[in-house]
Amino acid sequence: MANAPTITVSYPETDIAVLSLDLPDKGVNVLSTCVLNELDALMGNLETRNGLAGLIISSGKPGTFIVGADLTEFAASLESEKGRVVEMCRHGQTLFGRFSKCPFVTVAAIDGLCLGGGAEFAIWCDRRVMSDDERTEFGFPEVKLGLYPGWGGTVRAPRIVGLSNAVEMITSGEPIDAATSQTMGLISDLVPADQLLPAAIRLIRSEQTSGDYLRDRQRWSSPITITDTELGFLGATASAMIRQKTKGHYPAPESALEVMLEGSTGDAENACRLEAEGMSHLFGSPINASLLNVFFLTDRNKKDVGVDRQDVKSRDIGIVGVIGAGIMGSGIAAANIRRKIGVVITDASDAALSKGAERIIEEATYDSKAKGPTAERMSQAAPLLHLTSAYDEIAACDLVIEAVVESLDVKRKIFSELESLLGEDTILASNTSTIPITQLAEQLQRPEKFCGIHFFNPVRRMKLVEVIRGAKTDDKTIATAVAYAKRVGKMPIVVNDGPGFLVNRLLLPYMNEALELVCEGAAIKSIERAAKAFGMPMGPIELYDMVGIDTAFYAGRTMWQAFPDRTVASPILPAMIKAGRLGQKSGVGFYSYNNKKRRAQPDPELGEFLSPYIRDHKQFSEDELTCRLFLPMLLEATRALEDKLVRDPRDIDLGLIFGLGFPPFKGGLMFWADTLGAAKMVELLKPLEQIGDRMKPTPLLLEMAQGNQKFYAGA
Numbered sequence: 001m002a003n004a005p006t007i008t009v010s011y012p013e014t015d016i017a018v019l020s021l022d023l024p025d026k027g028v029n030v031l032s033t034c035v036l037n038e039l040d041a042l043m044g045n046l047e048t049r050n051g052l053a054g055l056i057i058s059s060g061k062p063g064t065f066i067v068g069a070d071l072t073e074f075a076a077s078l079e080s081e082k083g084r085v086v087e088m089c090r091h092g093q094t095l096f097g098r099f100s101k102c103p104f105v106t107v108a109a110i111d112g113l114c115l116g117g118g119a120e121f122a123i124w125c126d127r128r129v130m131s132d133d134e135r136t137e138f139g140f141p142e143v144k145l146g147l148y149p150g151w152g153g154t155v156r157a158p159r160i161v162g163l164s165n166a167v168e169m170i171t172s173g174e175p176i177d178a179a180t181s182q183t184m185g186l187i188s189d190l191v192p193a194d195q196l197l198p199a200a201i202r203l204i205r206s207e208q209t210s211g212d213y214l215r216d217r218q219r220w221s222s223p224i225t226i227t228d229t230e231l232g233f234l235g236a237t238a239s240a241m242i243r244q245k246t247k248g249h250y251p252a253p254e255s256a257l258e259v260m261l262e263g264s265t266g267d268a269e270n271a272c273r274l275e276a277e278g279m280s281h282l283f284g285s286p287i288n289a290s291l292l293n294v295f296f297l298t299d300r301n302k303k304d305v306g307v308d309r310q311d312v313k314s315r316d317i318g319i320v321g322v323i324g325a326g327i328m329g330s331g332i333a334a335a336n337i338r339r340k341i342g343v344v345i346t347d348a349s350d351a352a353l354s355k356g357a358e359r360i361i362e363e364a365t366y367d368s369k370a371k372g373p374t375a376e377r378m379s380q381a382a383p384l385l386h387l388t389s390a391y392d393e394i395a396a397c398d399l400v401i402e403a404v405v406e407s408l409d410v411k412r413k414i415f416s417e418l419e420s421l422l423g424e425d426t427i428l429a430s431n432t433s434t435i436p437i438t439q440l441a442e443q444l445q446r447p448e449k450f451c452g453i454h455f456f457n458p459v460r461r462m463k464l465v466e467v468i469r470g471a472k473t474d475d476k477t478i479a480t481a482v483a484y485a486k487r488v489g490k491m492p493i494v495v496n497d498g499p500g501f502l503v504n505r506l507l508l509p510y511m512n513e514a515l516e517l518v519c520e521g522a523a524i525k526s527i528e529r530a531a532k533a534f535g536m537p538m539g540p541i542e543l544y545d546m547v548g549i550d551t552a553f554y555a556g557r558t559m560w561q562a563f564p565d566r567t568v569a570s571p572i573l574p575a576m577i578k579a580g581r582l583g584q585k586s587g588v589g590f591y592s593y594n595n596k597k598r599r600a601q602p603d604p605e606l607g608e609f610l611s612p613y614i615r616d617h618k619q620f621s622e623d624e625l626t627c628r629l630f631l632p633m634l635l636e637a638t639r640a641l642e643d644k645l646v647r648d649p650r651d652i653d654l655g656l657i658f659g660l661g662f663p664p665f666k667g668g669l670m671f672w673a674d675t676l677g678a679a680k681m682v683e684l685l686k687p688l689e690q691i692g693d694r695m696k697p698t699p700l701l702l703e704m705a706q707g708n709q710k711f712y713a714g715a
Contacts, residue, residue: 008022013201075292112135115138115140116141129199143252146287147279147282149275150283152272158264172253238257249663258278304482306492312479314484338364338489365378365380415440420445424446429450429452453466491658498643520618530629533622545600548583635696638701
């Protein structure tokens with residue numbers, strides 16, 4: 001059976017054609033091989049049609065133009081030889097290049113997202129018009145997949161918007177909005193979405209008269225006019241900024257910069273060859289494969305409803321109640337208000353409630369462009385927030401989230417006072433990060449309507465939410481919690497109940513091992529350097545200070561109580577708490593923060609403070625430190641799989657990347673383990689097994705090593 005056509009041809013006027021892309025049964029348009037072949041065939045007909053004045057490219061999907069190439073095809077081609085990669089790039093360049101050589105004017109009419117291959121398609125057209133809808137964005141996000149634009153993006157963009165603008169767009173991977181596109185000279189007109197077609201037709205008529213598009217065709221196929229001094233300065237400054245951002249872990253931005261700088265001095269055809277050849281060194285690389293995996297992790301998460309049963313429907317959440325107006329409660333409330341969800345919030349302290357309200361409105365109305373709250377956003381947000389000191393005003397909420405101090409007794413007292421006031425279908429949830437959900441639910445009348453919804457701090461920046469299923473939580477509660485988390489812009493993963501849930505359970509072995517290394521004589525700067533070289537955003541010692549030494553101690557005690565055979569009760573943390581060295585919040589911890597910028601600086605008194613706890617003076621290589629830090633995390637992940645804490649290994653990878661900062665360029669903890677292989681992991685553990693149970697391979701890992709299995713097998 002032939003594929004249904006994606007592209008339709010219409011003629012709003014006798015000498016103007018419109019190609020409209022609308023991928024059947026898909027929410028967005030992607031440029032698959034089938035679509036490209038269809039486009040190729042249609043262009044063959046249009047190029048030979050007599051009397052055609054113009055061609056308009058549009059989308060049949062409101063709010064989306066084209067979001068890029070078909071990444072499932074990319075993933076299937078990762079092992080292609082370099083010559084084949086060059087060939088694929090050249091094919092795309094040649095096909096899109098036809099739109100810059102047609103015997104008529106070509107215009108891309110862009111409404112909504114225009115990204116990646118879609119953006120490259122658009123810039124090969126003579127002109128572009130764009131809708132002023134707030135959803136309209138134009139960008140080249142390929143560096144986030146370990147690549148750069150390979151269908152002419154690095155060639156056309158610098159010639160249309162200027163080399164400096166193109167370097168910033170392509171090496172950052174960040175999109176620009178419609179207004180910026182107009183300021184940059186990328187588009188010729190900015191109009192309401194329903195006026196795109198008339199605007200494109202007017203533009204074609206104007207170009208017929210002026211002939212400007214023919215002069216631009218000549219200019220955009222030629223070398224870029226720039227002096228050697230300007231080129232050198234741009235290269236040096238851009239390279240420095242890229243290295244500062246990527247820390248050397250992501251090669252694609254620098255490769256894109258090199259291709260654009262070198263390609264600028266020759267004609268467009270030579271620049272296209274350079275682009276294709278350069279792409280062959282990135283496509284299929286380990287970093288490309290890892291970042292593609294992260295894309296597929298996030299895409300899978302968007303589709304996951306949180307339960308395996310297909311007949312379970314989530315309940316709509318209209319109003320959310322929040323108990324506790326501290327940092328976490330305020331952050332949760334602000335996340336709701338930003339998504340236009342009404343919030344009723346309460347706190348035992350009137351002062352805390354008042355302070356929390358200020359924090360909520362400020363955060364909910366923050367505008368990145370204005371770099372602060374705006375009057376318009378404040379007028380929209382204020383009616384969505386209701387402060388109360390009475391639980392009966394929480395009763396009308398569809399979901400109530402408790403975010404108070406981490407105390408079992410305090411939380412249970414709140415639940416007992418609150419539950420009888422709530423409707424039978426109201427979901428009650430806890431934001432706890434450590435206390436088992438089943439334990440919290442023991443005295444509830446409706447434990448099936450209770451779950452954990454664990455946001456991470458700071459709520460505004462952290463994408464992950466753990467939805468924790470207690471022993472009696474029902475599927476509808478979980479499905480509703482998952483749908484709600486997505487509605488407030490988060491990535492929810494469903495976790496079965498257990499100490500530390502998922503992220504903290506895997507984080508604490510890593511942090512615990514860092515303290516053991518300190519006690520064995522490893523220099524703190526060496527431990528931090530090894531973690532950052534692996535790709536972590538900060539070292540585990542600095543992380544202790546950020547989390548708070550007391551918070552880390554209590555979380556560690558939970559893990560020690562649950563798993564005493566593989567958790568070391570370090571004497572360092574209680575000593576630091578006793579000395580008031582609590583980390584960032586007290587101004588001193590492992591580092592000192594008593595400076596104007598409150599940044600971590602070495603504390604000259606730390607060595608003397610730690611000396612009673614240093615029991616050895618071993619020397620460690622960076623590889624040894626890496627193994628000591630990350631193998632305990634991997635082993636705990638295999639135990640989590642054995643315990644069926646999550647439904648799929650991919651949930652572990654998503655959780656650690658977006659909840660812990662595990663390096664995306666490694667694809668996730670389990671993906672990284674697969675790239676090395678289970679047998680290699682067992683081999684790396686052999687010299688460490690003498691340390692104790694925490695370094696001994698689990699039955700699952702041994703079984704996988706013996707059978708040469710992968711965590712992602714069948715995923």
